[in-house]
Amino acid sequence: MTDEQRPQPVLTVVNPDATPEEIAALVAVFSALGSDGGQAPERPRSTWSHPARGVRRTHRSGPGAWRASGLPQ
Numbered sequence: 001m002t003d004e005q006r007p008q009p010v011l012t013v014v015n016p017d018a019t020p021e022e023i024a025a026l027v028a029v030f031s032a033l034g035s036d037g038g039q040a041p042e043r044p045r046s047t048w049s050h051p052a053r054g055v056r057r058t059h060r061s062g063p064g065a066w067r068a069s070g071l072p073q
Contacts, residue, residue, distance in 0.1 A: 011030065013023060047053070060068055 011027070059065070
């Protein structure tokens with residue numbers, strides 16, 4: 001490979017006293033940051049704030065309807 005074809009390094013160690021452990025820690029941190037450049041995934045919407053929660057249900061009619069209105073559906 002010639003010098004023109006060789007890719008440029010992404011990181012350059014400037015401190016000559018850096019230990020292999022320090023360099024590995026830096027590489028791990030930069031790798032964890034990622035390079036996709038995309039946005040964070042959208043969090044799922046809570047059912048508490050869902051618009052369907054504001055829609056009223058029809059009331060039951062008949063014997064025991066008043067008692068059943070307080071029970072979970």
